[in-house]
Structure formats: structure tokens, C-alpha cells
Amino acid sequence: MKKLHYWERYVQFFLQKNQILFIMKLTVIFICLFSLSVQATGYSQSAKVTLNVKDVSLKEIFKMIEKQTLCRFFYNDQFIDLNTKVSFNANDISVDEVLNDLLKDANVTHKELDNNLVVIAPIDVQAKNTISGIVIDAQTGETLPGVSILIKGTTKGTGTDRQGKFSLTNSDPNAILVVSYMGYEKQEIVVNNTSQFTIRLVASIQKLDEVVVVGYGTQKKATLTGAISSVTTREILTTSNENIENMLTGKLAGIRIVQKSSEPGAFNNTIDIRGFGNPLIVIDGVPRDNIAELDPNDIASVSVLKDASAAVYGVRAANGVVLITTNEGKAGTLKLTYTSSFGVQTPSGLPQNVGAVDWMTLMNEKQMHNANGGSLAYSQADIDQYRNGTLQSTNWFTPVINEHPFQTAHNLSASGGTDKINYYFSVGYMKQDGLWKSGDLNYDRYNIRSNISSKITKGLTAKLMIGATMDQKNQPYSDAWSIFKSLWRQMPTQSVYANNNPEYLGGTVDGTSPMAMSSSDVSGYQQYNNKWIQSSFSLNYDVPCITGLQVKGLFSYDYSMSDIKRYRKVFNLYSYNAVTNIYTPTISQAPNNLYRYFSESPTSLLQGSLNYRHLFNGVHNLNALLLYEESTRNGDNFYASRDLSLQVDQLIAGSSLNQVGYMNSGGLYKLTNKGVVGKFNYDFKSKYLAEFSFRYDGSSKFPTDKQWGLFPAISAGWRVSEEKFMKENKALSFIDNLKFRASYGKVGDDGASSYQFISGYVYPSSGSNTGLAGGAVFNGNFINAVGFTNLPNPNITWFTSNMLNGGVDLDMWHGLLGVSVDIFNRTRNGLLATELLSLPSSLGAGLPQENMNSDQTRGFDVEVKHKSTLGKFIFSFDGNFSYTRTKWLSYIQATAGNSYKNWTNNLNNRNNDIWWGQGYDVQYQSYASIINSSTYVSRSALPGDYAYQDWNGDGVVDGNDVHPIAANSSRPLINFGLSLNVKYKNFDLNALLQGAAMVWASYPEALNGPLYFNPGSALSQFMNRWHPEDPTANPYDPNTKWVSGYYAYTGSVADQNSARGVQNASYLRLKSLEIGYTLDKKLTSKIGISNARVYFNGYNLLTFTGIKNVDPEHPSDTYGYVYPLNKSFNIGLSVSF
């Protein structure tokens, strides 16, 4: 037996001795009362025998054990020791103990291999001519069990054990070892008198035997007929980020992921498949939505169903499905892994404000920019005070922003198992700090996971998967966007503190102080707590009489809750009067107020299925599934707020004035879905592949007679490379795999619908206290009003998608090149729309949605793979490129008044993302170019102003010159990524180049021009502008000399919807770079460490883009004040025991 480390012993001890407790816990957790019998160690330890023998040879005892158990012995008859006669009496003890006892004096040893094989070998012989070693994955360093090791030209060989170790007696020093393992490239090694080997196997690119997670099951990649992209944990973890969605960016063909912000805890991303819209996320077989909050270390694989293969998810699958599976234990001894990383972040593209001199210059320009006659706001003397240091310009970023916030992540996992039970446990912790110097913006997350499966009895496996996440986001009372807005607005001539006295916060010019807003101590805080508990219990029964038939039942119960607390605290901002030497306070945010919000959403899901898998005559491979599924989703919530009489951040401190107790009626729901799924896979010799599936699906969102629908899909594949003419053709022998695929299916979408078949009233009516109120004040009290629902549509139903996909997979030269190409076409019919555009509004009612419009999304995905070794270098490249675009096929609308409007308004048979705007020529270069302009120019025009195209040539630039200038899809139409992996000795390098094209952005307000607010500051980029050489010169004097710049003269801003305002946001970036070093195993193994790796990881290190001043992914949401994206630099450590 291998020597156990103390902690391994402890865990094994725990598992053995605490079985009862363990069982009790399981029993309590599940309503189904099972009494589980769990064995957690090797077979020879668990298999019990009863022996009462006298004077029999060891060999005979072996035969007796073989009769009582599944153990099989391997030995050489010639070992004399085995003929020794012994006597033995024991009842119900383990084989292991029997052997230990029997062989303790003999000159042999025993060792258990996989498949219950016990090898008996003489000790001395084994030691003498033995070559031994360990086989590991070249990429990950993980040990590989069950690898076949043969001496070339003989039948002599062995396999590696669970620790990946092997030993082999050998007499020929020139023998060649042939090492082969499924999914890896075969290797031959010359023994050459070496006795100790570390063999690194390289995963084969073909991965034909790789198993991919598909809807309601798994399938060999070789026989897939659908368009499915997948990545495994190893590929995911090469990027280091707080959000797993960002770790997938650029790695999956056809998946568009846009990161909009790096605000801790915001997880402000959009993800879609082929431009289809929000996909269904399925985690461990259950639709769940907290993908961003998962611990990436827990994820085993991510598969994306991009075509009709999603149809088994019926009415929720129209946008494709992302399938996530979490880790499960593998048979083998306990493996403990600890990973941790520490890093700093820095904003990626965060414009800064101008200083006082520049600001005053811009202010002067803005006031001079008046065709009626301008004036200077600041005299040269005013400006000189800042130039010569009499007055100090204020840099507002310094006191507010911490340019290098910290982040860290840790995960500890334990996994292992026996043939009876497998387990995976993990705990994770993640922390990310935000950009405020106060430290009051941060995010913490704790994840725990316990995935256990156990063979309860013959043929019956129980599986319990529990994951829990708890997170907390802390932030100051003000949201990040409002702080950036305030920060960008603060003038450099204003000081942070009144009279520069740190006791008195200043900032009454626009009433805000980013100092106060970014500090919880000053202005209060917001706290967002979320908890998710996700559990599923399943039983899988192999029906004994029919080989290949499985019955499975699954029950899942998820519970998530959200708890929000907002504490608004009163604080003072001061203004200083130098005459009276008085600091006058102005009270902000009065009165103190506390707001609490609580919501919960429990979800349950039941599944029962029959699965039949059989290979007939060795050629007809059939896999059939029939499944019933039912799920219920509930949502409930309430909130309360009180003004506080005491400055204590609890509701109990509230006064009775202005109490609010209420709920968000949108968060109150109960939804039920039911469905029957059938799926039939057939392949002939893995050559001709076919799949048919259907789902008969029901949704509670529709009227009784419209609830159910049938969603069928069909797909087929042909592996040409399996045909004789290919296999026997030498010229084509470089082709390892060539497969053609096609799929077609129909799926539904009930996402957008909300009881529009019912007429009535909403109570209370929605409204806003600051805008249109949801009620009226009668007799001094606010009376809630009824809200009118839209006119009912009794015929409303889901809309349907028809998904068509064609693909080809080609693998050549044993991994040197793999190419996969898919083209797709999705048409959707019955998209919800209102007749609003064609019915007169004098009807006076909100119109119901009807299933009227249709659209079409088309595009392609390409994946290219390369893998090779060059000496000790192991290379691999994975590239992907995808394009998608959607157009309306039909769009209900009315005919416009004139042909131009008809043309611009028409949406039929036209891309749905056209950005209409003014064309742009140049900036006017001189007064002459303004005067000589062929179009009408307003009298306020100046050199440097933006000249828009007179597109229709009528001499006037106006609304009639608007034409398509870009695509306004907010997400890139083209996405691509290239992963590069290099491994050399103990070093490894992973780089991900990722990019997007055909994407445009336009920014408003402070990002569009200087001095947007009055009063307010300007971003420094706007100093690059047209302006008179002499800052006091009248810009309307034709003799004024101008200095050219990128932007127009202060006061002229670009039209946001023009070719000038709309910027090309295409980009290419080094999304991640990881350099790792694995410590020498010889050294680390001495202290019980099987693998130790240190690494550096960088995120968003380099970006190449045409967009100015901000990150290309920075959204224009909330007027562009969104918290910026970040770059991060991390060092990390991963240790396995």
C-alpha cells in the first residue's frame, strides 16, 4: 500500500468512521428516505470474505476469494511461496486484511490495480529488473490512471494505477515502451537502461472520444450532429477574472460576450449565442441563472447548444442554451487542490478632467462662441493666478480614485472516490475592491459545493449535488455612475474642502461632492446581499433485465434571495465666506433614511426519464431518451423604508413619518412549465449519424388553449473519413476525420410574454413619485390608482424559431490542423409586436402584443485548431471567428407620409441594427471653406466645426440627409479569439487574443464635448481642439488665426448620430496572458505535494482600437458614466496534494 499522508488518513478515517453521520445528513437533506451504505475505499478493502481453511495453499485461497468476490488474482505459478500451506479462520473480513495477514511472511507482495485485479509478485524480482514511472498530462501535469504501457513487439505490458504510476519487469535494456491512452497521442520511448520514467502525454487534438455535454445527456464528439461548442475547466481557467463570463470571452465560436463594466459585484455583461438574445443557462441539468456568481474552479465544462440541438429545451430555447456542468469526483485517492491568486486592477480607459488653466481657457472659448457677441469669463489675470502658482488647480481624481484596487480569489477542493462513491467538495472565496479611495466599494463572494454520487446498490446510483453561493456588494450610497458624473463635473477651480480646510467638505457648486459620495462614512451606503442554494438529487437505475435501459429521476430545488439595504446619511457640504470667515453648511441628503428590500425566488424542477442505449450487432448504435419535466418558478418580494429619527442604520431607528412598505409587483409571479422530451440518436458504425428529438412543451404564460406546443428537431451527419474509399486512399491518409453535419429544428420562446390575454387592471398602478404618479392625493392622502392593462389578445402565444445549421469538421495530420465550420440561419415568426405603429393612438388604449413580426439571423462560425510539439515545446492554437447579423423579414408598420420617410422608416427585409445618421465630411478648415460651402451654413459656424454631408444634395443639411452610417447592434457583429498555449519543460504560457469588429459606439454628455454641464468641467481630451491662436481673439473675426485640432472649437459638439459622433469600436486585445511555472515534482513530492504551480496572469493587458479615450467596450449606458472596465495583474499559486 502506498504510504498515506496524515491528512489523507484523516479524510479516509472520517469517511469510514463517520458513515453513519454522513448517511444521516444525507437522509435529513432529502425527503426521500433512503438508507445509504457507503464504502469509500478500494475494492479489496471493501470486499468481504469468510474463510475457514486448514492447510491449503495460498493459490487455493486465492481461488476461494475469487469465488466469493469480484477480485481476480494475477501471479506466476512458479513462485514457490504460493504453494505454502496455511490455515486461516476469519469471518467477514476484507480481502485486503486477508492478504496482508497471509502474505506477511511470504516473499511476495500484493497490489490492487483497476478492475479489481490483484497482482501478486515476488518482492526481490520486482525490485531487480523493474522499470517504473509515472504518466502525466503534458499540459496540466495531472497524473493519468489506466494508461496502457506495452513493450514493443511483445504482448508484455501493464497499465498505470490510480496515481498514474506503473512498473514493469523487463530484461531488455533496448526495449521500446509504447505508451497509449485514449484521447492522447501515442508515444514510444526507448528504455535505454533507464529505470525511472516520467512520461508526458500530449492530448490529441481530435478528441474524437471526448465526451461533450449535450441537452439531457452526454455524447461522443465524434458522433455529434449538432453545432455545439464546448470548453473545459482547463481552457476556462487560463483567464483570470471575477466573472466566469469574461473567462469564456473569445474561447467559444459563436458566443458573443460583452463586458460593460468592471464594477465589483455588478457583473455587467451581456452574453448571447450567435446574436440570438439571452440564452437559457442550464447548470447541472437545471435552468439556473447565476452563471456570473459561480466559482470558476468548480466548473468542469461549458457546452453551448447553438442550433436545433437546443430544441429539447422547448419553449425556452429559442436563443440557444449554455450548459454548465460542475466537477464531480473521479475514482482515485483523495486529491486536494488549493488555488489562490492576488492581483491589482487598474482602469482601462478612464478620461480625466482638465486643470484650472485649461478649464478657464475652454470657458472663455465657450463664452466667446456666440455669434451675437461673446465675452471672456476669465481675464488673463485670473488665469495667471493658476499659472504662477498663486492658486492651486484641484485634481479631483487624486482624493477620490484609487488607481490600483486589490482583488484576490481562493479555492480549496477535495475530490476522489471509489467505485462505490465519488465526491467533490470545494469552498471558494473571492474579493474585489473598487476604485474609490475610501475602500467602500467592494465585493465578497463565498461558494461551497458538494457533489456526491454513490452506488447505493446494484444498478442504482444516487447523486446529490449542492451548491451554495453567498455574496455581498458594498458601495457608498451613491451609485458609481453618479460619482463619475460628479467627478467629471467638478471644476478644477473649486477646492475639495472649503477654504482648503479638511474639516469642511466643499462642493456646493453643483451640489455634489465626489468625496462625500464615494465615502460610506460621510454619505451612507448600499449593501446588496444575495444567496443562492441550488440542490438536486437524482437516482439512476440500470434496469437489470434489459441491458442499456436506465430509469432516472431527478428532483431539484433552488432557492435564491436578495436582501438590499440602503442607508442614506445626512452630511454637510460647506461654503466659505472669506469676509465673515464663516463656513456655511448646506445639509445634503436629509433626512436620514433607511431602505430595506427583500426578495426570494424558489424554483423546483422534477424530471423522470427512460434512457436506452444499445449497440446492435456491433454496428447499429442506438440511444433513446424519453423524459418528462416540470418546473415551477416563484417570485415574491417586499420593501420598506423609513426616515430615521436617530442616526442609526436600522429600521428600528425610524420615525413614523414617511414610512413606506410596499412591493415590486413585477417581482411577484408564479410560472409553471411542463414538457415531454424525446430524443433518439442512431449511428451506423459511427459513420452515418442521425438524431431526432422533440419536446412537447407547456407554459403557464398563455391562455389555456394556447399553452402547449410541439418542438421537433432533426439532424444528421456523415463521417466521410470512416468510408472505405477514404480510409484506403493513401493520398487522403492525412485526413483523420471528416464529417458533414446538418440540423433543423423548431423552438419556442415564451420569455417576452406576460398574460396579455387577460383584461383588467393592475393594482396598484405603476408610477413614479418624481414623474407621472401612480395615484393621486385626495383629502391629504396618497390614493393608489388602478392601472389599465392593454387591450387583451386572446390569441397570444410564444413565437417560434426555426433553426437551420450546416457544418463540417475536418481534422488532419494528427492534430496539426483541425477546422470546423458552421453556417446557420434562424428565422423567427410570430414575434411580439403591437399594432401601435399602424393604429391611430386616438383609440386610447395600450395595444396588446400580437404574434406578428418575423426576423432572420444568419451567420457563420469557424474554429481552427493546431497542436504540435517541437522538441520540448508543446504548442497549441485555438482560433475562432464568428459573424452574425439579424434582419427583419416582416415588420408591422404603417406607410409613412413621403417616400423618403417611407424608406427610412421601413424595416421590412432589412437589417434590424441600422444606425441612421448624418454623413460626415471634414471639419471646416477655414473661414473660406465655410463661406464657400455648397450647403447652407448657419451664421454661428466657425473653422473646426463639423461639416456634415448634404447627402441628398438639396443644399441643406437637415433631417432628410439621414442615411445608414453604421450598425447599431450594441454588440459586435464579428467576434474572434485566438488562444495560444505553449509548454516548455516546467514553463507554460497561455495567451488569448480577442477582438471584435463591426461594432460602433457613440457617447453623449461629458464624453461628447467639453463643459457639457453649466457649471461643470471638461475632460482633458477636448483640449485637442480648434481654437484661435490668440485666446482673446474674436472667433468671428475673419482675420483670426486658428490652430487646428481633433475636436471643434469649444461649444460645437459632434452630432451623436453622425458619422463623426459614431465611432468604430472594433478592437483587438490581449485579453489574457498567463505564464506559469510548475515546480519540480521530485522536490515537491517530498513534502507531499503532487503538483505545484505558480503563475502570473494579466487581463486586458493591451488593447488596439480606433475608439478615443475610453475602452472599446465601454457602453454609452447611463450617458457613458458607467464604471470603467479594468486591466488586472494577478499572481497565483495552485497546489495539489
Added chain:
Amino acid sequence: MKKFKYLFLIFCIGLLACNKLNVPPMNIIKDQDVFNSVDGITAYMAKLYSLLPVEDFKYSANLGFDNWNYIGNINSYAGEGGGRNISSISNGNTGYWPSAYKLIRQANYFIETLPKYSADFSNNQTLINQWLGEAHFIRAYTYFALAKRYGGVPLIDSVQYYPGQSLQELQVQRNSEEEVYNFIGKDLDIAIQGLGITSEQKGRANKYAAAALKSKVMLFAGSIAKYNTTQLFDKSGKRLLGIPASKADTYFKASYDASMLLQGHYSLYRAGNPDKYQNYISLFFDDNSSENIFVKYYHYPDVVHSYDALCVPFQQTGPGYSSYMNPTLNYVELFDGLPKNADGTLKTQDANGKYVLYSDRMGIFANAEPRLRATVIFPGDVFRGQVIDVCRGIYTGSVTNGISSLIPDGYTGTYPTTNLKTSSTSSQTPYTLPNGTKMNPAGLSGVFTGGGVCTKTGFFIRKYMNPNKAQADMVLHHSDQSWIDMRYAEVLLNRAEADYELYTDGKTDKDYRQDAYTCINDIRDRAGAVLLTDPNQLNINIIRIERKKELGFENKTWWDIKRWRVADKEINNATYRILNPFYAANAYAYFFVTRLQEENPIFTFNPLWYYEPIPAGELITNPNLIQNSGY
């Protein structure tokens, strides 16, 4: 083994314990839950009233109804107020059309549905009629909001259905402007008939609210008939814009009659304070005012506005917004009690052209009409216990021979920099006066030359500003004073105007001029203004100016100058006048400079704007609609 299999079986059967797919939504209620109780009716009414197009603290000319942002309000458009964010005006079109028809449908639905449930109210016909009257009031109010913007609009008096009615039926043509006003008049007659003399609840209409509305609508219709020159006819010859002049007196008479219905039931507010200045201030805060006819109430925090925050002087900001609307000197100069030049402008210089010096800035306003002081905060006046400190700068030049004009009349450029100390921001560097005391160059509430938040005209608004609000509450969304949509003073002014129009048109069945005289003097007496001594002194202009003075900053003048069709004359290439107080360092006294607004905005009212364009989308969905002239 066996027990596992049984348990497994149970587990599988458990799967069949199905949930139902027919899950009703949890937050939708039905007609019978609404129309069967007083509370249900009240909730319905709350909806109708919340949608009522009341042009209050939340109405702006560029953002429409129910928007906290009062900055682009119609007072600024009408020339009463200005501010640093108002540099141009537009036709005020915010596309109200579709919202109006939503409310009209809901009123129609109420009118059609309520009678079906009369049994639930013991067939109490008085109660039913009262509610129906309220619905007719609301419908009339809404059609008036449409008519004054668009002229003739489609009249829809019953609930339309889709699907159910054909597209052609729904594409209703415009009625004539005259038909619309007649329809409103009829609706209001029903309301006057059905409604009781007191409202069911404060905040809802009674008989007199309907009558007051009628006096206002009919006066509007009469003005259109008399003064409008825009014409638009449809193919059948129906006049969509304008009313035949011959109908003017019918409407004026209807207005007069409606006004008379309130006689004896309402009176001008005099109970607040014997001091006329204080009384006029209280008028806008006394919930029991004898003058309030129809009031829109607010209630913090359920439904709020931001009037205080937006209009408060800078030195009392809460903090954040302030000084967004400042009364123009043009508005102030409408009033009596100020030193005036011959042309009616404020007199700030003596006969020698030297500035008159005042030791207190209020000196120039010493005899100002109490109503003006209650409407406008003067520089140096007291508001919320503080002197509102407005000063453009310190004049450091010699004063021995008096101070001559700093700038010529009509000058649009900047002040000369010699002999002047000013401040660009509110962080000021004090100036030391000859006697050694220090003084800030600009007042605490401005004027700051660097474009900062401060008054741009020298004045702040006083009317409706809550004098008792804590400074911390001078922030957005913290105001809840009620908006007096119709008060008796307006009815008196309607009556005086209708009187005088009837008098001018030669109607002699009553002594209309005498009646107008009585009304005007009633208002002037309460205002503390100089009374007219003889009906002969009256002319239409005096009545109109009285209306502007009395109803200033109540969002009414914009519509008045439109219905009189004088807006294009009053606002023609106009830059408004402002008042700049300066402190003469060597005289230790203030003087005042009147000039055009320093930012040089130029305002012009395009005569097209007497009608707003029908929103373009409406023309597409209803090809039977004809766009208004000129658009």
C-alpha cells in the same frame, strides 16, 4: 435491494404530482372588483386625476407633463422668467396627443361602465351622476388640453375596440375647432349639473371647478374666434383651425355666465394676514383658502415635485439645483410702485444721468406693490430669514461727481473691467473697502461671471416658494406644496376680460364694463395695487396686464399671449432686460444698472406656433388626419 426499488418507484410516481399550468397572474384585477365599491371608484378616479393634464410644477415646454425638470417651463417661454439654461424657445410641442386619448378612453370607459354597476350603490342616482359629472369634467379638461394645442381634433366620446372595430372606423377625422369647444362646453354642462357643491374629496372637482373651467375654456374659444388668423380646412370644407369671428361673443357670453356661477361661493383670499404682502404669500399655502377652486395636491414622499430646489436662491441651495428660473426685469416693470422712466422702464439714474445711490438695495423697491414683492424676490429682500444677497460687482471708481453710465442703453457686450471687481465663482476673494472692511465682490447668490449657478436677472421667484422649508429640503423631489390650478382670481380675470370683450363688441344687455371694473378693482385691492377710479380708465390692455401680474409664474401667460395672438409681437427678436446691483466702494452704497441679459439669448416666437404640429406618428397611423398649417 427491494426496498430501494420501491422507494425508487415512489420517487418516480412523485414526479406525476403535477403542478397546474393554469396559473392566474397574481396582480391583475377585474371590473367587478373596481366598480362595486366607493374605494374602487376612488382608485379609478385616482387614475383619472393623476393623468389629468395639469400644467403645474412638473410641466415644461420641452419635456411635457409630469417631469420633475421645471427648467424649460412655459413661464420662461412667455418672457416672465429667464435663466442660464434658456437660450431659445420652441413651439412647445411635446407630443401630448396620444396621452390625451388614453385619458379620454378611460373617462369614456368609466362613463359607459359605471351605470352597469349602479345597483352596487343602491341605485343612488345622485351619487352616480356626481361620478359621471367628474368623468365629464376630466374629459372636458383633456379635450381643452388638446384643443389649445392642436385646434380641431377627432372627438371620440365612446370606447373604441380593437380588434372588433375596423381600421377605417378607428381612423377618425378631425372635428372642427368650433365643434371641439362646443363639445367641451356640453361636457362641462353635464359636470356642472351632476357634481355637488363640494368635492367628494379634496383634490377632486366640484360643480364650481367645472364652472371655472368652462369660464376659462369659453374665454379661450372666444379669443380664438376674435383674434385668430390661421385657417385650415379639410376636403369637405370643415374648418379645422379657427372659429368664425361671428361666434366670438357667444363664447365670451358663455364664459361670463360660467364665471357668474361662482359668484357668492368663492372670494379672493384676504383672511391670511392684514398685511397685503404677507397675505398674498399665504394665498398659495392656505389649504382652506376661499379662493381655491381646483387644486392638485402633492404629498411627500408619494408624489413630489422639485419647485423649491429649482427656484431657490443660490445661497440657500439644499445643495444642488438652484436659481434655474429668474423673473425678468420686463415682468417686474409691469407693476406699479417703482421709480419709472417715461417709457415705463425702471429708473435708476437721476436727471444728470448719474446712478441713484441706495444705502440698502431695497431702497429702490420701497414702494413696490405688495403683490410684486410676494411674487418676486428683489435683490436685498429677505427670504426665509436671510437677506438674499445679489450683487453684480464692486465699483471701485470715484464717486465724487456721481457715477455715470457703465454701459450705454441696449448694449449687449461685457462691462468694462476698469473700476470693477467681480467674481467668477461663489468662492470669492474679498475686496477691502476704503474703510478697511472686507466685502465679497459678488453677492452670495450671484452674480458670478464664470457661468456659475446664480441669478441671471437679479431676481428670484417668490410665488409658491415654501418659506418654511428647511434648507436641507431645498433639493430635488422634496417639495409637496399644492398647485392651485384654478383660483377665483383667474375667474374674476376671465370675467373681466369677457365683460370687456362683450362691451367692446357692443353688447349692452348688461353693464359689462362696470362689471369688469369691479372685478379688476377687487383684484387690485387684494394685491395692494393702485385702484382704478373710473370704469373709463379701463382698456383691454389694462385687463391683460392685470392678468399677467396676478397670474405670473402660474404657467398661464404663455397660453394667454397665444390666444390673444400677440406672442409673435411680444417675443420678436427679444432679449429680456435684467437688473444688476453694484456696490460703489467709495460711496458705501448700491446703484442699479438695467441692461439686456448678458448671455445675449435671442427669443423669437414664430406665428406658426399658435398651433402645435400634430405628432408625425399620428399622421402615419391615421391618414385621415390633416397636419396643421405650416408644419
